[in-house]
Each structure stands twice: as structure tokens, then as C-alpha cells.
Amino acid sequence: MVILILKIYVWFVILLTSVYIIRQFVFSINRLLGNQKMYYQDIFDSELPPISVFVPMHNEELVAKNILESLINADYPKDKIEIIPINDHSTDGTQKILDEYAKKYTIIKPIERNEGRRGKPAAMNEVLLKTKNDIIIVFDADYMPPKGILRDIAVSFTDPEVGSVMGRVIPENSATNLLTRLLDIERSGGYQVDQQARYNLGLVPQYGGTVGGFRKSYCMGPDAKQCFDPNILTEDTELTLKLFISGKKVVYANRLECYEEAPEDFEVRGRQIKRWAQGHTQVLLGFIPLFIKSKNITFLTKLDGLFLLSIYSLPPLFLGAIVALLVLFFAGEALYTLILPLFFATIAFNAFGNFSSFFQIGIATFLDGSTYRIRILPFMIINVFYNAFYLSDGFINAFANHFLGKASVWQKTERFRKS
Amino acid sequence: MKKTIIIILIILILGLTLGFAYNNALLRGNTIFILTALLYLALFTLPLIGAFYELFKPQDDKPLFINQGFTKDPFYFYKSFQNLLCKNLENHSKAFDKVEVFLSKKETIEIATNLKACKKSVSENLLWDKGSLSTKENCVFLKEVFVSQNAEIAENNTFRALAVQGTANIADGVHIKRWFSSEGDITIGKNGKLGISLSSKKTITLSQNCEFKSIYATEIITRPDKSHGNIEKLFSERLDKLNLSDKKNILDIEADSLIQDNLITIKNLVISKKDIFKKSIKGHQTVLLKEGVKVSGNIFSEGDIIIGPNCEISGNIFAQGEIIISRGCVIGQKGKIKSLIAKKQILLDSNVKIYGHINTHGKGLAL
Numbered sequence: 001m002v003i004l005i006l007k008i009y010v011w012f013v014i015l016l017t018s019v020y021i022i023r024q025f026v027f028s029i030n031r032l033l034g035n036q037k038m039y040y041q042d043i044f045d046s047e048l049p050p051i052s053v054f055v056p057m058h059n060e061e062l063v064a065k066n067i068l069e070s071l072i073n074a075d076y077p078k079d080k081i082e083i084i085p086i087n088d089h090s091t092d093g094t095q096k097i098l099d100e101y102a103k104k105y106t107i108i109k110p111i112e113r114n115e116g117r118r119g120k121p122a123a124m125n126e127v128l129l130k131t132k133n134d135i136i137i138v139f140d141a142d143y144m145p146p147k148g149i150l151r152d153i154a155v156s157f158t159d160p161e162v163g164s165v166m167g168r169v170i171p172e173n174s175a176t177n178l179l180t181r182l183l184d185i186e187r188s189g190g191y192q193v194d195q196q197a198r199y200n201l202g203l204v205p206q207y208g209g210t211v212g213g214f215r216k217s218y219c220m221g222p223d224a225k226q227c228f229d230p231n232i233l234t235e236d237t238e239l240t241l242k243l244f245i246s247g248k249k250v251v252y253a254n255r256l257e258c259y260e261e262a263p264e265d266f267e268v269r270g271r272q273i274k275r276w277a278q279g280h281t282q283v284l285l286g287f288i289p290l291f292i293k294s295k296n297i298t299f300l301t302k303l304d305g306l307f308l309l310s311i312y313s314l315p316p317l318f319l320g321a322i323v324a325l326l327v328l329f330f331a332g333e334a335l336y337t338l339i340l341p342l343f344f345a346t347i348a349f350n351a352f353g354n355f356s357s358f359f360q361i362g363i364a365t366f367l368d369g370s371t372y373r374i375r376i377l378p379f380m381i382i383n384v385f386y387n388a389f390y391l392s393d394g395f396i397n398a399f400a401n402h403f404l405g406k407a408s409v410w411q412k413t414e415r416f417r418k419s
Numbered sequence: 420m421k422k423t424i425i426i427i428l429i430i431l432i433l434g435l436t437l438g439f440a441y442n443n444a445l446l447r448g449n450t451i452f453i454l455t456a457l458l459y460l461a462l463f464t465l466p467l468i469g470a471f472y473e474l475f476k477p478q479d480d481k482p483l484f485i486n487q488g489f490t491k492d493p494f495y496f497y498k499s500f501q502n503l504l505c506k507n508l509e510n511h512s513k514a515f516d517k518v519e520v521f522l523s524k525k526e527t528i529e530i531a532t533n534l535k536a537c538k539k540s541v542s543e544n545l546l547w548d549k550g551s552l553s554t555k556e557n558c559v560f561l562k563e564v565f566v567s568q569n570a571e572i573a574e575n576n577t578f579r580a581l582a583v584q585g586t587a588n589i590a591d592g593v594h595i596k597r598w599f600s601s602e603g604d605i606t607i608g609k610n611g612k613l614g615i616s617l618s619s620k621k622t623i624t625l626s627q628n629c630e631f632k633s634i635y636a637t638e639i640i641t642r643p644d645k646s647h648g649n650i651e652k653l654f655s656e657r658l659d660k661l662n663l664s665d666k667k668n669i670l671d672i673e674a675d676s677l678i679q680d681n682l683i684t685i686k687n688l689v690i691s692k693k694d695i696f697k698k699s700i701k702g703h704q705t706v707l708l709k710e711g712v713k714v715s716g717n718i719f720s721e722g723d724i725i726i727g728p729n730c731e732i733s734g735n736i737f738a739q740g741e742i743i744i745s746r747g748c749v750i751g752q753k754g755k756i757k758s759l760i761a762k763k764q765i766l767l768d769s770n771v772k773i774y775g776h777i778n779t780h781g782k783g784l785a786l
Contacts, residue, residue: 038762043735044491044635044776046756075490148490158735159719160681160699175480184482202721247683257485372479375469 003331006324013321017314023307027197028363037200039253043155050080051154051213052133056120057085060141061093062415063261067141068101068108076150078107084131085110085141088123119410120209121228121235128216128227137213142261142415144172145211152256153213163218163248164239166195167211167256173416176264181376182383183262183269188368189361195252203304204244205252209236210260218248232286233408234279237309241287244305247296264416270390272413277312277394278401284309285402316392493618493635493776497582497600500563504528504547514549526562551585563597570601574608591626605636627769631783635776638753641785643770649786650745650768657725657743658707661687668704681716699734706738724761728768738762741781746770 055067064085071083085098087110098110111127128136135157139145149167156165168191174184199205207214219227219239228235240250263269291297291305358377365374401408473479492498507520507528514532519525526545533550536542539557546564553571560578569585572578575592583601591608598616599605606624607613613631617623623636627644663669670684674691682688682696685703690696692709699716700706706720709727717734718724724738729747735758736742736750742761744750751757751774759765759773764781777783 037739038760038780040737040760041491042760042776042778043737043758044493044756045735045758046775070487144487146485146487146489151490158699158717159701159737160716161683161701161719170483170485172482174482175477178474181474181477181480188483257483259482259485368483370479370483372473372477375473375479378466378470379474 003328003333006328007333010321010324010328013317016317020307020311020314023304024194024360027194027201028360030197030200031193031360031367032363034197034200036196039199039251039255040156040159041152041253041255043158045155045158048077048080048151048154049135049157050133051076051082051135051137051150052131053081053083053137053139053150054124054127055083055085055139055141056088056123057090057094057098057141058088058118058412059090059092059094060415061090061097062417063142064094064097065101066144066417067139068097070145070147071139071150072101072105072108073147074145074150075147076154081107081150082131082133083108084127086123086127087112088120089114089118117230119230119233121232121238122230124235125226125228125230128220129225131216134216135213136216138210139258140210140260142417143210144259146258149211149256149258152253156251156253157213157215159249159251161247161249162215162251163243163246164207164214164250165212165253165256166205166207166250167253167258168192168195169208169211169260170257171262172259173261173264176262176416178376178379178382179266179269180262180264181373182380185361185365185373185376186380186383187262188364188370189358191252192254192364192367193360196254198304199252201300201304202298203301204240204308205250206308207236207240207243207250209234209239211256211258214239214243215248218243218246229286231408232279232282233275233410234283237280237283238287241283241291241305241309244297244301245287245290245294247294261415261417263413265414266386268414270386271411273387274390274394274397275411277315277391278398278408280309280312281395281398282402282408285398312391312395315388316395319388319392493616493633494600494620496580496598496616497618500565500580500582504565508547517544552583569603580614625767625785627785629785631777631785633776633778634783637756637774639773639775639777641767641769641771645769647769647786650743650766653743653766654725654727654745657705657723658689661689661705661707663689674709687722705740723763733757736760741765742779744768744771748772749774751775 053071057064068085085108087095087098095112102108102110113123113126116122116126135154137150137153153165153167156162169187171180171184171187173180195205219242228238232238243250263272288306288309292302358380361377362374503522508518511518511530513530516530518528518530520528528545528547529542531546531548534548534552536554536558538555542560543562545562546560548566551568551570552566554573554576556573556575558576563580564578566583570583570587572587572589572593574590577594578596580597581595581599583603586603587601587605589605589607589611592610593608594612595614597614599614600618602620604621605619607626607629609626609628611629613629615632617631617634619636621636622638622640623634624640624642626642661669663671668686669689670686671689672691672694674693676694678694678696681698683701687704688702688706690708690712693711696714696716700714700718702720702722704722705725706718707725708730710729712730714732714734718732718736720738720740722738723740724736725743726745726748728745731749733752738761740761741763742759743766746768747770749772750759753774756775758776758778760778762780765777765779765783767785
């Protein structure tokens with residue numbers, strides 16, 4: 001009986017992974033050969049909306065100056081912009097830098113938080129209550145916004161259905177080590193192919209919480225006290241779901257590219273993706289019934305949303321399948337141990353690695369006109385196995401916290417910039 | 420760290436594969452298992468050769484390029500060309516001359532004042548006319564032309580690119596291959612092919628059958644000639660296609676309605692005569708406006724946008740399909756810049772006025 005259950009379990013995982021492969025394959029073909037949906041960047045509009053640019057910061061003295069300089073030099077009417085760096089419980093020299101800039105530039109209006117719950121959702125909730133502008137643009141502190149990006153994000157909100165917009169993230173430190181090189185191609189696949197295809201097909205492009213923006217009025221009603229649940233670790237995924245449930249849209253803009261600093265250390269990266277897995281799963285547990293019931297969403301969009309939110313279930317299922325195979329091996333089911341690992345490895349190799357299947361990465365590097373970086377692709381197997389442990393940890397944690405009613409703890413991603 | 424991970428990885432792959440192969444070969448007593456495993460191992464490790472090579476001798480590890488200083492500027496080409504001339508010919512004072520400069524390659528700039536180009540003449544060099552340029556029929560300018568005053572261009576001329584500081588009168592059948600920009604008014608004759616970018620700081624007037632991709636001006640006008648009925652025919656065809664009796668897929672707004680809020684619909688949307696919208700419209704399929712509709716906000720569609728005669732749209736119009744604008748329509752407002760953007764094509768009837776910008780990935784045509 002146990003053997004039969006294990007066999008069924010292994011085949012279920014293979015089946016589920018195969019469905020994800022088909023999904024990724026459809027996206028890749030759409031990006032390569034399908035009809036590409038236009039973003040709004042070609043719109044010229046002399047009546048730009050007033051915007052608030054949020055930069056959540058926790059111990060960001062290494063990067064604070066860079067992002068403030070970029071935002072000051074942005075091509076946006078100075079009477080229609082306020083830059084709000086949110087210093088969230090920093091213990092380093094971040095506040096000193098913010099004070100210096102606030103003295104020099106009136107459009108910089110820093111907010112210091114030393115009380116209350118720490119974390120991006122809680123910090124943004126507090127500041128959302130203080131700002132009057134409806135259009136909120138968000139950059140993490142390690143980002144380097146190009147001069148024209150604010151204008152190109154803001155014009156998308158001329159479409160009344162747009163609740164949020166997401167740009168493309170590109171690591172500026174790709175050459176640093178093997179990890180940053182892998183993250184570089186992974187990001188290419190995730191944005192250039194996956195996000196664009198989901199936008200093309202009218203599915204669920206995801207707001208990523210940075211290099212993008214959202215409409216405050218669609219996120220919180222006039223009497224609401226918060227936009228984000230402070231307990232959810234991925235406020236971006238939460239917002240994406242909330243917008244779709246209320247019949248609004250998230251648009252993806254592949255041409256709105258912005259440099260970020262990718263983690264240079266495997267452990268830092270591990271913690272980052274663990275947070276993503278945990279937050280994503282929190283949203284799955286909290287919002288999926290509403291998402292499925294919503295009359296504002298088509299069947300295909302619901303299906304895609306379900307796949308999107310369940311993606312972090314794959315690593316624990318995958319690890320479980322390896323254990324099941326080992327048990328089958330010692331139970332004398334040698335055929336399973338010979339055939340299935342090969343089959344299974346192929347599937348796992350193609351299926352996950354933070355949304356970027358290898359097929360997608362190949363097409364993305366081709367579309368980006370990169371020549372030799374694709375050679376590094378086979379090393380992605382390191383990420384697949386390494387990520388599996390952290391993602392499983394995050395996924396299981398989310399379930400445990402959900403059912404035990406425990407609060408989650410925000411963990412900041414460390415910075416590596418030298419100057 | 421990097422090397423340790425790689426070594427562990429190799430040992431893992433080799434160990435696991437050979438382990439499975441050995442065990443199963445023993446169990447089955449069949450060499451086919453060993454051969455299969457070895458084949459798998461070879462297929463698995465071959466791609467790693469290139470990966471190792473790229474890791475230790477990187478050829479493509481720099482970040483993807485982002486132009487950090489980029490901002491949209493409809494006069495980008497004009498300004499670049501003007502800067503280039505200023506930089507290379509700053510102290511030049513002769514009325515006629517030829518100067519060799521090194522741009523991306525060695526180029527000759529011809530300098531002239533009030534040049535009158537002869538019929539069928541061919542200019543192979545960059546040209547800077549310090550005065551006004553006038554041409555006869557069928558002239559060809561293979562390189563960029565900069566005119567410091569006005570330009571009077573005769574029929575069937577061909578330009579690679581043209582920059583004019585004053586006004587420009589362009590006769591019928593002129594072909595611009597790349598871009599055309601002017602600080603003054605531009606008037607274009609019939610059957611013009613207007614390249615990838617046409618811009619003016621004042622007014623652009625288009626005649627019948629002009630083809631374009633992108634136009635930017637404070638005011639864009641299609642000549643108020645007698646309508647040839649092409650757009651009326653297209654409008655009727657599109658309206659018939661919508662099948663108004665199919666209530667499940669059509670949202671039909673009654674005539675003379677006043678809509679105060681944004682309207683968003685997943686159905687085809689038909690807006691009747693003289694309706695007034697105080698805010699914006701978003702349709703997931705075709706959005707069709709009948710005669711005399713007024714919209715204070717923007718119109719967006721995932722499909723086509725078809726606008727009937729004499730409508731006034733104060734905001735932007737954006738379609739993932741095509742846009743058809745009928746006679747007498749006004750898009751945008753004087754003194755403001757708004758956009759008319761369609762992915763597939765834009766068709767403009769006569770006597771249409773647009774304040775701002777037109778852009779299409781497909782074909783733009785003034786009918």
C-alpha cells in the first residue's frame with residue numbers, strides 16, 4: 001500500500017511539473033512568435049499626474065545616495081513629484097544622508113520610523129495615510145532609476161483600468177560571481193519572456209513591488225487604514241491579487257528597465273527567496289478563494305493566477321519525490337530508481353528556478369541580443385537544487401504560521417555596493 | 420566558494436549516475452543499463468564544457484545596457500544633427516564650401532546659402548543650407564539635410580532626413596526615408612511618405628494619402644478637402660460587423676446620455692450620438708463612437724477604436740488594434756499635448772485636428 005502511494009505521489013509530481021513546463025513553453029512561444037501587446041510608453045501627455053515616489057529603506061547607507069541622485073535628476077515636472085524615502089528602523093547612517101538631501105531639495109520628504117512594526121508593508125501603510133497623491137511609484141533602495149522612467153510609469157495610469165504597473169529589473173552587478181551571473185539570466189527569463197507573455201495573453205502579470213507603481217485609491221478605499229497586510233511578506237503579490245479580484249489590471253512594461261543590485265552571496269539569496277516563497281504562499285492561503293470566486297476574472301486568468309501562486313509548492317513536492325524515490329529504491333523498486341530519476345531530473349531541470357524555466361531563459365537571452373551569456377545556463381541546476389531547500393522552508397513556514405496564527409518577520413536583503 | 424560548489428556538483432552527478440548504473444546493471448545483469456547511464460552522463464556533462472569556459476573566461480558577463488539618460492524627445496534627431504553641425508562647423512563663415520568631417524566615418528558636408536536644386540539632381544553629401552532651400556522636381560538627397568531658414572520642396576523629391584529651422588512647404592509625392600523635423604509650420608502635399616518620425620514645434624498639415632508612423636506637433640491637421648467617403652464606408656462596415664442585436668457581447672449606450680464616471684467594459688462598446696463622458700473609457704474589444712460624442716478623459720481599447728464624425732476627445736486615445744478617426748473630429752485641446760496611438764494602423768479622414776502626438780507600429784494614413 002505504501003509503495004503504491006509513493007508511486008502515485010511520484011507520478012503526481014511529474015504530472016504537475018509537466019503542466020508547469022507546458023505553461024512555460026506556451027509563454028515562450030508566445031513571446032517569440034506571438035502578438036506582442038504594446039505598453040503605454042509612447043504616450044506623450046502634457047498633463048502628467050502628481051506622483052509620490054516611495055523608497056523604503058532599512059540600513060541603506062551604502063546605496064541611499066545613488067537612488068536619491070537618480071530620482072532628483074528624473075525627467076518629471078518638479079511641481080508634480082514628491083520623493084519619500086521611508087527610513088524604517090535604520091541603525092546605520094541612513095537618516096543622516098536623508099537629512100542632508102532633504103535640506104538641499106524640497107521635493108525630498110523623508111519619513112523616519114522608529115516605532116511600530118518593521119517591514120515594507122507596515123512602513124508603506126503608514127506613509128500612504130500621509131500622502132495626498134493617488135499615483136505611488138516604488139523603488140527599492142538598491143535600484144538606479146533611469147532619467148525617463150517616472151514619466152513612462154506615470155502615463156500608464158491614464159488608462160482607468162490600470163491599478164498597477166511593473167517594469168523590468170536588470171542586475172547591474174552581473175559580472176561579480178557565478179550567483180550574480182545566474183541571477184542575471186534568471187531575471188531575463190522571468191521578465192523578458194514570462195512577464196511579457198502573461199501581459200500579452202491577458203493573464204496575471206505580477207507587480208513586483210519595485211520599478212513600478214500603483215494607484216492608492218484602488219488599493220485602499222477612502223476610509224481604509226491600510227493597503228497592505230503587515231503580516232504578509234510579499235506586499236506586491238498581495239496587491240496584484242487584490243487588483244485582479246476588484247477587476248483592475250496590472251500592466252507589464254518590458255522597456256521600463258532599471259538596474260538593481262543582485263545578491264552576491266548564496267546565503268543572502270537563500271533568505272530572499274525564502275521570504276518570497278513564504279509571502280507568496282501567505283497570499284495563496286489568504287486570497288485564493290476570493291480570486292476564484294471573483295466575477296471580474298476570466299477562467300484562463302484564474303487558472304494562471306492559481307499556477308502563479310502555487311509555484312512555490314513545487315520545491316517541497318520535488319524534494320518529497322526524491323525521498324519517495326529513495327524509499328522505492330530500498331524497497332526493491334529498482335526500475336523506478338533508474339528510469340524516473342532521469343525523467344524527473346529533466347523535468348525539474350526545466351521547471352522551476354524562480355519562474356524562469358531554462359527554455360524561457362534561452363529565448364530571453366536571444367531576444368536581448370546576448371551572445372555568450374547563455375553558455376552559463378547549465379549551471380542553473382545549482383540554483384534549482386539550492387533554491388529548493390530555502391523555498392521549501394518558506395513554503396512550509398507560511399503554512400505553519402497560517403495555521404498556528406504566528407506573525408511573520410521581515411528580513412532585509414543585505415547590500416554589497418562598495419561606493 | 421565557486422570552485423567548491425562546482426567540484427561537489429561534478430562528484431554528485433558522477434556518483435549518482437554511476438551508482439544507479441552500477442546497482443541496476445548488477446540487479447538486471449544487463450549492460451544496456453550501463454550504456455544508457457553513460458549516454459545520459461555524456462549528454463548531461465557536454466553542455467557544462469561551454470559553461471565552464473564562460474565562467475572562467477567570461478565573454479558576456481557585463482550587465483545588459485540601459486541608457487540611464489534616456490528621455491523621450493520628438494526632436495531628438497533634429498537636435499542631434501544640429502549639435503553635430505555646431506560641433507564641427509562652429510567657426511565656419513563661407514557661404515559655399517565643402518568640409519570633410521569625421522562622424523562615425525569620414526563624411527563631407529556641403530555648405531550652401533539659398534540653394535536652388537535643379538530638376539533630378541542627386542546630392543550624395545550631408546547638406547547645410549545657411550539660407551532657404553528650394554528644389555525642383557525629382558531631386559534626391561542621399562544624406563541628411565539641414566536648412567537654417569525655410570524649405571520649398573517640389574514634387575517627388577526624396578530625402579534621407581530633413582531638418583528645417585523655419586517653415587517647410589512640401590509638394591506632392593515627396594518621400595522622406597528617415598525623419599523630418601522643423602521648428603516652424605510644415606505643409607505636406609498629397610501622397611507623401613513621411614518616414615519614421617515627423618515633428619514640428621508648430622502646425623503640421625497633411626494632405627490626402629500621406630503615409631506616416633509617428634507625428635508630433637502642437638497642432639496636426641488633415642486638409643479640410645471634400646471627403647472621399649472612404650472612412651464613412653469603413654465606419655459603416657465596422658458598425659455592421661458589431662451586430663448590435665447581440666446584447667450579450669455589446670454594450671450600447673443610449674443617445675444623449677451623460678456619463679459622469681469612468682466606463683470600463685469587457686464587451687464591444689457602442690456609444691451613441693451626442694453622448695457626453697466626463698471621465699475615461701476602457702473597452703476590452705471594439706469601442707465605436709457615433710457622431711458628435713464628447714469625451715473629457717481618455718479612450719483605451721484592447722481592440723479597435725472607431726470614432727464617428729465631429730467627435731471631441733480631450734484626452735489620449737490608445738488602441739492595441741486600429742484607430743479610425745472620421746471627419747471633423749478634434750483630439751486633445753489647444754495648448755496641451757495628447758496622444759493618438761494604435762498598434763496596427765491609424766486612418767485619419769479629412770478635416771481632423773489633433774493636438775499632440777500620433778504613433779503607430781503599423782501604417783498611418785491620411786485618407
